[in-house]
Amino acid sequence: MRDDIPTGIASEISGGAGVEQRHDSARKHVTGQARYIDDLPEPAGLLHVQLGLSARAHARILALDLDAVRSAPGVVAVFTAADIPGANDIGCMLRDDEPLFATDTVRYHGQPLFAVAAETRAQARFAVTRARIDYQDQEPVIDLTRARAAATRVWPPMTLARGDAAAAIAAAPRRLSGRLRIGGQEHFYLEGQIALAIPGEDDEVTVLSSTQHPSEVQHIVAHILNVADNAVTVEVRRMGGAFGGKETQANLFAAATALVAKATGRAAKLRPDRDDDMAITGKRHDFEVDYTVGFDDDGMIQGVSYLFAARCGFAADLSGPVTDRALFHCDNGYYYDAVTASSDPLMTNTVSNTAFRGFGGPQGMVAAERVIEEVAFALGLDPLTVRKRNFYGTTSRNVTPYHQVVEDNILPELVAELEHSADYAGRRAAIRAANAASPWLRRGIALTPVKFGIAFTATAYNQAGALIHIYKDGSIHLNHGGTEMGQGLYTKVAQIVAAEFQVDIERIRITATTTGKVPNTSATAASSGTDLNGKAAQQAAQTLKARLVAFAAASGGVSEDDVVFLPNRVRIGARETPFATLVSQAYLARVPLSATGFYRTPKIHWDRAVGHGRPFLYFVYGAAISEVTVDTLTGEYRVDRVDILHDCGRSLNPAIDRGQIEGGFVQGMGWLTTEELWWDSAGRLRTHAPSTYKIPACGDRPAVFNVRMIEGRPNREDTVFRSKAVGEPPLMLAISVLHALSDAIASVGDHRLCPRLDPPATPEAVLAAIESVRQRTGPPPEP
Amino acid sequence: MPTVTITVNGNTVSRAVEGRTLLVHFLREQLGLTGTHVGCDTSQCGACVVLVDGRSIKSCTMLAAQADGREVTTIEGLAAADGTLHPMQAAFRQHHGLQYGFCTPGMVMSAVELARTTPHLTEQAVRDGLEGNICRCTGYHNIVKAILAGAEAMQVEPVAQAAE
Ligand code: FES
Numbered sequence: 028m029r030d031d032i033p034t035g036i037a038s039e040i041s042g043g044a045g046v047e048q049r050h051d052s053a054r055k056h057v058t059g060q061a062r063y064i065d066d067l068p069e070p071a072g073l074l075h076v077q078l079g080l081s082a083r084a085h086a087r088i089l090a091l092d093l094d095a096v097r098s099a100p101g102v103v104a105v106f107t108a109a110d111i112p113g114a115n116d117i118g119c120m121l122r123d124d125e126p127l128f129a130t131d132t133v134r135y136h137g138q139p140l141f142a143v144a145a146e147t148r149a150q151a152r153f154a155v156t157r158a159r160i161d162y163q164d165q166e167p168v169i170d171l172t173r174a175r176a177a178a179t180r181v182w183p184p185m186t187l188a189r190g191d192a193a194a195a196i197a198a199a200p201r202r203l204s205g206r207l208r209i210g211g212q213e214h215f216y217l218e219g220q221i222a223l224a225i226p227g228e229d230d231e232v233t234v235l236s237s238t239q240h241p242s243e244v245q246h247i248v249a250h251i252l253n254v255a256d257n258a259v260t261v262e263v264r265r266m267g268g269a270f271g272g273k274e275t276q277a278n279l280f281a282a283a284t285a286l287v288a289k290a291t292g293r294a295a296k297l298r299p300d301r302d303d304d305m306a307i308t309g310k311r312h313d314f315e316v317d318y319t320v321g322f323d324d325d326g327m328i329q330g331v332s333y334l335f336a337a338r339c340g341f342a343a344d345l346s347g348p349v350t351d352r353a354l355f356h357c358d359n360g361y362y363y364d365a366v367t368a369s370s371d372p373l374m375t376n377t378v379s380n381t382a383f384r385g386f387g388g389p390q391g392m393v394a395a396e397r398v399i400e401e402v403a404f405a406l407g408l409d410p411l412t413v414r415k416r417n418f419y420g421t422t423s424r425n426v427t428p429y430h431q432v433v434e435d436n437i438l439p440e441l442v443a444e445l446e447h448s449a450d451y452a453g454r455r456a457a458i459r460a461a462n463a464a465s466p467w468l469r470r471g472i473a474l475t476p477v478k479f480g481i482a483f484t485a486t487a488y489n490q491a492g493a494l495i496h497i498y499k500d501g502s503i504h505l506n507h508g509g510t511e512m513g514q515g516l517y518t519k520v521a522q523i524v525a526a527e528f529q530v531d532i533e534r535i536r537i538t539a540t541t542t543g544k545v546p547n548t549s550a551t552a553a554s555s556g557t558d559l560n561g562k563a564a565q566q567a568a569q570t571l572k573a574r575l576v577a578f579a580a581a582s583g584g585v586s587e588d589d590v591v592f593l594p595n596r597v598r599i600g601a602r603e604t605p606f607a608t609l610v611s612q613a614y615l616a617r618v619p620l621s622a623t624g625f626y627r628t629p630k631i632h633w634d635r636a637v638g639h640g641r642p643f644l645y646f647v648y649g650a651a652i653s654e655v656t657v658d659t660l661t662g663e664y665r666v667d668r669v670d671i672l673h674d675c676g677r678s679l680n681p682a683i684d685r686g687q688i689e690g691g692f693v694q695g696m697g698w699l700t701t702e703e704l705w706w707d708s709a710g711r712l713r714t715h716a717p718s719t720y721k722i723p724a725c726g727d728r729p730a731v732f733n734v735r736m737i738e739g740r741p742n743r744e745d746t747v748f749r750s751k752a753v754g755e756p757p758l759m760l761a762i763s764v765l766h767a768l769s770d771a772i773a774s775v776g777d778h779r780l781c782p783r784l785d786p787p788a789t790p791e792a793v794l795a796a797i798e799s800v801r802q803r804t805g806p807p808p809e810p
Numbered sequence: 811m812p813t814v815t816i817t818v819n820g821n822t823v824s825r826a827v828e829g830r831t832l833l834v835h836f837l838r839e840q841l842g843l844t845g846t847h848v849g850c851d852t853s854q855c856g857a858c859v860v861l862v863d864g865r866s867i868k869s870c871t872m873l874a875a876q877a878d879g880r881e882v883t884t885i886e887g888l889a890a891a892d893g894t895l896h897p898m899q900a901a902f903r904q905h906h907g908l909q910y911g912f913c914t915p916g917m918v919m920s921a922v923e924l925a926r927t928t929p930h931l932t933e934q935a936v937r938d939g940l941e942g943n944i945c946r947c948t949g950y951h952n953i954v955k956a957i958l959a960g961a962e963a964m965q966v967e968p969v970a971q972a973a974e
Contacts, residue, residue: 049903056911057899057918059845059885066844215946217849217857217912267847267912268946301851513910513947682906686948690909693949717854717944725940725950732951 040594042532044522044748047682051518051537052265052511063267064221064235070294074103074144076287077151078299079158080306081133081140084169084376084710086162088131088140095157096143101150104291106142111286113253117278118342119243124181125342125379127251127282133162134341135376136710137306139279144287144295152300167376167710171208171315171338174373181339181379182347182372187354187428187638190365195330199321203405207318207397209390210787211338212311212383212698213714215722216512218267220308221298222281224288230254232285237266238277239510240550245542247278248285256542259285264539269512270694271382274550275344276308305715309381310704312337312349316394322402326413330365333357333394337387339372340379346372349380349387351484351635355429355642356391360438360478361399361417362424376710382552384694385755388479392759393699393786396475396766404773404781410766411451411474415442419478429633431641435743438476441672442650446474449652449670449733458654462774467659470667471771474652475763479756480643481554482631488549489628491559495524495567497620501607503528503535507624508548509560510540514754515683516556522679523561523747527568529592530606545623554647554752557679559626561747567624578618579609629745645744647751648737649673651692651760653729657771662794664768666696668731671760676742676751688734688757695761697723699786700768772796776804814878818843819887827874833867834858836874837884845885845915849944856943859916860884866923868942885915888922898922901960902953909947917943917953925961933958 042048055061079096097105108115108128118125129138141158145151168177196202223235230252238244241261249256261281266273280297287295299307314337321330335353339346350370357368399417403410418439419425425433446452451474458470483489493507505524511517517537525532542548549559572592580587585600596603604612614620633640651671657664671692675684701721705714714720741749765786772782775797782796811826818841825840837843837860846869849857858869861883888896895903898921908914917940924939925931936954945953 047906049906050908050911052911053903053906053908054895056908056914057885057895057902058889059843059915061911062844063847063912065848066838068842215944217855217910217944217946218847219849266910267849268910270946301849513908515909686906686909686952689949689951690947691949693951694946716852717850718852722944722946723950724944725954726937728937728950728954732949734951 040525040529040531042522042525044526044679045677046680048518048522048532048680050515050683051521061265063218063265064223064237065298067223070225072293074287074291074293074295075148075151076142076144076284076295076297077155078139078283078303079141079143079155080303081129081136081138083133083162083164084136084167085165086133087165088129088133089161089163091140092159093141095159096154099150099154099157101146102143102154103146104144104287106286106290110290111251113251116250117247117282119275119278119345120343122343125344127279135378136712137378139307142283142287144291168374169376169706169708169710171313171336171373174338174375175336179374180372181343181374184370184372185351185354185635185638186367186369188367189426189428189430192330192332192365192367195365196319196321196332199329200323201405202319202321203401204319205401205783207316207394208785209314209316209393211313211380211704212702213305213704213720214270214272214310214383215717216266216268216270216272219298219301219304220277220280222277222284223294223296224284225294226288226292230258232258232289233260233262234281234285235262236277236281237273238263238281239269239274239512239552241510241540241542242546242548243275243550244277244281248282251282251286252289260541260543262539262541263510266510266512270384271386271552272308274382274552276381302715306712307378309340309344309379311383311698312339312346312380312387312390314353314390318394318398320398320402324406326402326406326408326416328361328363328402328417331363331398333368334371335369335390336371336373338375338377338380340375340377342379344379344381346380348484349382352387353391355480355484356388357395358428359392359395360419360476361395362419363428366428368428377706384691385758386553388755389695389759392477393762396762400766400769401781414476415439429642430639431643433646435645437674437740438478438648441648441674441737442474442476445650445652445670445672451652454654468656469659469771469774470654470656471767471769471774472652472654473763473766473770474650475766477649477756477759479647479759481558481647481752482628482642482644483549483553483555484633484642486631486633489559489631490549491563491626492545492548493560493563493567493624494544495564495571495622497571497610499611499614501534501610503530504538505535505564506538506544507560507564508540508545509556510551514556514687515680516551516560518683519557519679520561520564523565524568527565527572528606529594531595554754554756556754557750558746558752559628562626563624565624565747566626567622570622570624571620574618575609575613578613578616582612582616645742647674647756649756649760651763653763653767655764655767655771657768657793659775659797662790662797664790664793666729666764669729670733672735672737673757674740674751675736675753676740676746677749678736679748679750681736684736684753685734687753689732691757692760693723693728695758696764699761699765700788703787703789768793772800776800780804812875814874816877817881819883829875831874832870833872833874833877834869837869843884843886847912847915849912854944856920857913857916859919859943861919861923866920885918888918896922897963898925898960901956901963905952905956905959907948907952907956913943913945917945921957921960924957925964931958931961
């Protein structure tokens, strides 16, 4: 690939920061050459692993008879909890509440009980069905109603409070209360969970894992095998999607393959069938939110209280931080004079719910927007009017429920710009007029804002490392702790390094994330991938640059200020030297050409016990206007038009960022509209394949989809090139679709009643809401 | 085990396969053509789409034996021998029609057939034509853009109908 390294001298480098550099693997993806784990050549002697799953949601295991499994064709070995050399715990919190294999009790339908290793995948799949399991059924807790009654928690609840909410609500001229149900969401990463373990010498093992969190997989595997972390190497080049579903959920599959590999001395691969994947792995939390709000006749919120009850599943997983983040976003962009918000992370006999793009934040925001909508309907105001009145201020009315001051608020201007450019008022009036003449097809429009906090709320996670080598020929090897799941992280970090060295991006080799190169990494999550890893890589590049500058200055007899990195070359005094030449000279002069970089996010701190601190470095803002048409006879609808104005700070790569906005929006729209998870009363997930679980298809995307990034608003905080994180916030722009549907439904009752449309707003739910509004407001019009 | 003879990307191959072997497994495991992906195992997602005698088909839905004597084109067979991308591949790359890329090979193959069989491809036709291909990350916006551009490029420079 030496040919790829440009030697010419150009006036500008290719692929620097801020340009629309294509995804680094784009060519490989369109030619089928980009390899996912299942595409790699299989090691000789590979064993195929499959998991035996519980057929009960809650039961004692009286007997686990695996004789017929062992004697099934092709079976090499069978593993239960008794075969685990270390701790039978794959939970990210290491609370011993999430076994690799269940032992005396199963706690959800689909929980793994054992693993089979066979010569072929088909043989392994056949063998797991041979198990004879005697269960003694226990009463399962499946839904939130039962969970609230049982009141068993997987994590201690949290409360945020500022002012005296109860007193403020009581003293307010008006008040109302309600309950909102918010559905969960299956990640539906197209590449399912997968791991491939290769046994090494002594106690060593290498695991290729489709994970967002290689360091945690490393730690869990070591824990299972009872070896030190340094015996385990975890590597991931790319994932075929993750969205939070591979932040902790990859642990199980990696641990099972590592166990098989070390016990048998043969490589082992586990790719569950899609149905099994959906039954085994956790999803976005569904919530019930109880709210009470006190407000005045202008719609100003004077006090509000929220209780967020979440279905967490059988184990803690990330439910604590997820429900915390729901509270952190129960204000969205609104100032509450007095507020109390509490979480209730409840145990259920279902999959252990986990991270999903937004990490509880979306549910918090959906609740905030419902409250706004309720206030607007109570007063007969446009919800947008109520939104704008309650926005955070810039110098006053700027303290959040967690006592962080909002210092970078651009929401009022951003919303004003979108409202104007997309003609919200004109279109709203036109829609009202059209609806008056249309008995059955009703249109709706809504503008909703987003304010999303950036940083891990667990302060320790806000660190990152990077490793850069420059080889003698001037080519650069880049590694960092972030993982690539399509979001373009590798490309963006390479752009940053290219910009630092002023070399063409083609000179930089992006390499797979591995615990062997950068240790103790955080999950690529919380939208922080570029903020953290980009800064760490930038720092490594700056270290190397400083060494090259010192060398060039000394050898050229000039001051360091006279050494300037120009595109693909370096000016040393009056002389210009190609970058590669300087590097080879530096090598001969024994300058070290490898460096690590490290970054820790400044300013942040958080005290959960007192609900006080600065959990976020900054906020990302955005707003969307959605317009829909609803068939009030069937509940079916379509999204006609969406206008988005979003804040990426100074975008590192507008093409990639725009892709995140579009994709995040559509994924959020799926969550709030068609994606419905359905467990039956026995706790079986009945929507366990795309045949029954409807994620957006091409035809569902908005017919008109205008996406813009706000200009001239660099991040006020010192982020890498003043960019802003982009992974999660756009998902919440889709709340505008839910409210546009609500607006269309409300037209059936002449906008007098809040439809209280709960997501997911499936056509069935929309029809039910229409019926409810009709019943509450009188008979339907004559046809 | 019966022997099947299939022309894949222009090369005729004969292999003994179990009767139940799916075409997708034949391509991936026997021929090492791993650009064709398995996303859902249940014929919903379209990550496994290939062309059989020029028609797009989900290769997890077809037995290898059913492809006996037929011509199959996979994503690996789309570019020219010298590496020049097929116009549809080039368009996906150019227009950022991918993020994590797992769906991309199936999308490109479906798009090629759609463009070939629809004389004047409209946005609506793309929306309808892609119902069988799921993408979880792009929101389809750039995919539609890429397909319209790719279809136009195919009109301008009709490509050699590889393996047909
Ligand atoms: S794997 Fe064939 S359609 Fe999904």
